[in-house]
Each structure stands twice: as C-alpha cells, then as structure tokens.
Amino acid sequence: MPDSSILVLIVSPCMGGYGGLESFVLAVADGVAADPNIRVKIIFKKTRDFLPQDHLLNKIELSGLQVSFCSRSSLELWREIQSADLVHLQNPCPDVATMARLAGKPLLINIINHTKGGGRLHQRVWKLCLHLAHQRFYISNFVRKTWELSETPWKNSQVIFPICKLSDLDPLPFGERKGFLFLARWVENKGLDTLVEAYANSGLDPDRWPLRLLGDGPLRSKISARVTELGLKGVVMPGFMSEQEKAEWIRRSRFVVIPPNTSEDFGLVAIEARRLGLPCLITRDGGLPEAAGRYCLDCEPADVNGLKQLLLQAAAMNEAEYISLASGAHKSLEDELVKPEFYAQVYANMIQDHSPKNNIKNLI
Template sequence: MKTKVVIVSPCMGAYGGIEAFVLAIAAAVRREPDMEVRICLKRVQGFALQPSLKAMLQGENVIYTDRGADRDLIETIRWSDAVHLQNAPPDVVFFAKLFRKPLAMTIHNYMTRGFTPHRLLWRLAARMADERWYNSQFVWDTWEPGVKRTGSRKVPTVSKLPEGWSPPAERRGFVFLSRWIANKGVDTLVDAYARAKLDREKWPLVLMGDGPLRKLIEYAIKKRELTGIRVLGFVDEATKTEQIKNARWIVVPPNTKEDFGLTAVEARNLGVPCIITRDGGLPEAAGKQALICEPNNPEALARLLEHAAAMDESEYAGRATRTREELATELEPIEFYAQSYRRLAHHER
C-alpha cells in the first residue's frame, strides 16, 4: 500500500520560491514507488493566477482550495497519511489534527515581533505540528527564540537546483534575479551600478525577473543613460541557468529581512559566488565566500561591485570552487522528504 501525502501551500497566484519548493518536492516524492502525493494550493486573500505560475503548473494536477472549511481541502486531508504544510495557517492545522493526520510544517517566513491575536494563533498552530522544519536559523530563532522544541530543526528549502559549470575565466559581469517589488533591491542595485567605477563593457549587468517596479527601473536606466545593463524580464529555467552560470557574480541585495535566499543557493550550485546584503537569513544561504554589505546602501554596494571586479583570477576561481563545495555540506538531500513522510505516516520519531 502506498503512503499518501498532501503538500498544502498558501498561494498568492505568482510563481515564487515556495511554489518552486513544493513542485520540486512533489516531483522527487513521485519517483518513489511506494508514495503518492497531491499538491493543494490554498488561495489567500488577493489571489490572482499569474502567467508565470500557470506556465510552471502545466501538466500538474493541482487542487485549489479556499480558506476555512473548504470541502476539497477537507477531503484531501482525510485522504492522506501525512500532511506537509507550508507555514502555519491555523485552519489547515485544525483539520489535520481533527482527522489525526501526522503533520509536518516547513516554516519559510520569519515571525515578526510583538503579540497580536493573529501571531498568537499562528504560534499555537506551529506548536501543534509533529515536526517543524525551519528554512534558516534566522527564521527558527524568530519563532523559537529560547529553548528549541522537540521536533524542530533547520532544513534549508531548495527547489530543483540548476546544474552546470562555466570556467571562471570565461564568465562576465553581474546578474540579478528576483521579483521586482519594493525592498528586493533592484533599485538599490541599479543605483549602485551607476555609481561604481567599472568598465561596463567588461562588467555588464543582466537583470532578470518582473514586477510592479519594472517600468520605473527601465525609466531610471534610460534617464540616467546607463550602459551595460540588459533587462531580460521573466525568463524560463534554461535561460535563467545559462545567464547565472556565465556571470562572475550574482547580486542579491534585499532590505526585507529575507527569510533564506533560494536564488543565492541556485547560483552557488552553479559555482557562482554571491554579492549580498546582511539581511535576515541571506548570509546563511550565500555562504562563506560571499561579499557582504549593509542593506539599502547603494554606495557600499557600489564598492563591493568594484571589489569584485578588481579581484584577481586565482582568488575568484578559488571562491567559485569553494562556494559550490561548501553548499553540498549545508543542504539536506531531496530524499529527506520522502524518508520523513514514511516515518511520520508510520508514527515513528
């Protein structure tokens, strides 16, 4: 008899890190002959299905549910032998416990300070899980600031990581990949690139991603007559991998208390070191070989771009090799999830 697992994730309708994570786990678990998995996307307030998510879900049999006592959500939980919930929405926790289903949570987002009824309810919901897997030490410490609970641990969240390697001497410039929204740093990076004293032909900047700030950023690039910048917008996985692996550095400069930093992990798996801001869990994701400055500081980021450009070939090649080697010791293998589902379904600890 197969072990039946439902992966439940709140969803705004766009393709992001959590959606990539859920799809990667589901694909890995389906390769196990003794397991069956369903994906349940729980529409949150303001949900609007975006073309990016629609494209990535092509061929997936996804169950969409609403908040509260949604019939499809209830029936899917009853069908399962184990529930893997993303974050800690209390309604899903309630039904999992009502039907006595083993419950694991991956907690992606940090808990803000202060006590409100909403935060208290989510903290209580997290306590009711059989296991809690926090995606970074930063996130874990905001939920469990003192003594850590039994059943809690750090498990960095990764999607299907891109594969490949370009010889360091053949790489050029910087690359950025994120949603173009406030505090993700695309505006800070463009400002820093404008300030940096660089040979822009030798050190181009490729911007990938899309979002509400795109028109504003494109206008700023044009108004400041910045050369060396290419805007690619939303790209497919193959293009993303090609652009990252052929760059010297990936730049990840948020000012938003980043929970972890999947983009940094993807780049490191390709042997591309990171230039980052000291923001939330991002330094954990970027590793020891990263260059770091404080968030929301274009001048400091400009100096890092200059430092990266001036780095000699041997030092850079060493960082590129080490950042990938070190990453392999920091992540759980994707098989962790199938093994954990079996253990939970059989009530083993």
C-alpha cells in the same frame, strides 16, 4: 490486494501564481513520488484573493502530479485530511493544522516566512499552531528565530533548506565569465535602486564589468529612467525570460548581486547562482547570508557606498582569489541541500513513530 502505500497530503496556501512556495511544493512531491511506497496528493488552498494564473496551471500540468484546489476551512479540505496518512503543511495555517490534529494525523509544518511578532490575535493563533506540529522545518535560522524567539531550536524543530528545481547546466570555465548580474522582481526593497547607484559610483569599466539586470516589475520605468539619467553604459535590461535562458545568463556572469533590504526569508537566487558556480555579493539581510554561504562578500542593506566597495573588491580580485571563492561557493552547496528522497524518509519515520493515541490533547 489492499494498497499498502502511505498517502501524503501536501497542503499549501496559494494566491494563484507560480512562485517559490509553489515551486517548492511541486519539487518535494516530484521527488517523493519516485518512492513506490508513497502516494502524494497536493492541495493548493485558495487564499482570499485567489486568482489562478496560466503559469501555475501549466507547471501543474507538466508535473503529472495529483493536484487540486480547495477553499480554506472547507468540508472538502477536511475530507482530504481524513483520507491521508500524513499531512505536510506549508506555514502554520490554523485550519489545516487543527483539522490534521483532530483527525489524528502526523503533521509536518514547513515554515517559509518570518513573523514580525507582536500581540495581534492573528499572530498569536498562528504561533500556537506551531505547537500542533509533530515536526517543524524552517527555511532558515533567521525565520526560525522570529517564530521561536530562542537561539536554540525547540524540540522537533530543524532548519532545512528548501528543495527546488535547479539548472542541470554545468558551470562555465572561469575565463568565460563576465560582469555582474541582478535577478529579482523589480519591486521596492529588493535593492535594485541601491545597486544602480552603487554601480554608477564605482567607475568600473562597463566593457569589462557590465551589469545585467534580469527580471521585471513595477520599478522598470523608474530604473530605466535613472540608468538613462546617469548615462550608464554597460547596463543591460533583457526583461523576463525562461528558466533555461535565466540559467544561461547566470553562468555567463562572474558574480550575482543580491542586495535586498526587506528581511529576506531565504534567498533562492543565491542557491541558483552557487549551483552554476558563481559567488554572490549580498547584503546581510534576513536569511540571505545562510543561502549565500560562507563563500560570499557582504555589506549592510541599503548602503550605496558599502555596495560600491563590494563591486570594487570583486572587480579587483586576481584569478586565483576568484577561483577560490567561486569554487568554494559551488562545492559547499552540496552539503547544505537535502535530496528529494529526504522527505520520503521523513514521512516514513513520522508514520512509524505516530501512535493513534496522539490527538489534540497530546501536543508536542
């Protein structure tokens, strides 16, 4: 008896490491794979500087999903697209978008990164490829507006927060939480240097309000030297840790501080914090306010004094104010995230709506 299930091909550019994009792709595929009517295959399309890393390979092996790697614009990629019933592409890569439409396949594009616009040929081509999609999902309204340049979405465009693997730990009781936590790669424009200066200027009691700096990166020596130079007590720098350890550190804190100055596309750390019951102190940077939700405190990016005032405002909250903010951040998250089965329904609807007459001449 022939297989009546549909084959969905999820295609994503990949540099070889395991980051937010790879995590999203695996999470979507894992959720959809539970549907007996859908078969899922993942193609990680190798970028020019592709270098496979053990972290990604281990995650793929643990997932149990069907995953392969191929080169861009390759015959192998074309054959995989031809064999699929639907193509789900991450970012509007011209080779995949064009192949999918030439092959007559329904095309869903998730747009993960913002664009700076401009008249460069590369940017014009990628924007043109947005029109090849039958459906477009943007990670944030900030990202959508950089591409569509309009306050209202184009037809067949939506803002859908990313599916991600979140901790299954429960939030800790409010009285067991303590201090501030920063979690990001230690690189320029993530606001770590701004946070260290703001914390130093705040004069907060380091015993009651410690600052935990999680993560690692090129700025470690610079930040460590600055902490020593300022004589800061209460600053803890534990370095890299497992997902389980990270979740435990988050839920034992009172606030998560996310102060980038880099046109952040979204802000996954804010989602992780809210899942564990923590409100966020953020900068109004890119799509981050959307991820942090309305139950947060915010200031302008790269503003040491503004961030200092946020720390002081947070520390001055009485228990009732804190509980209201933290509970709101946690409870409102459920209404903002889609479940993994959401994509199974999207795929089924797109297959049903798709007509063989749709081709490269019938653009949306």
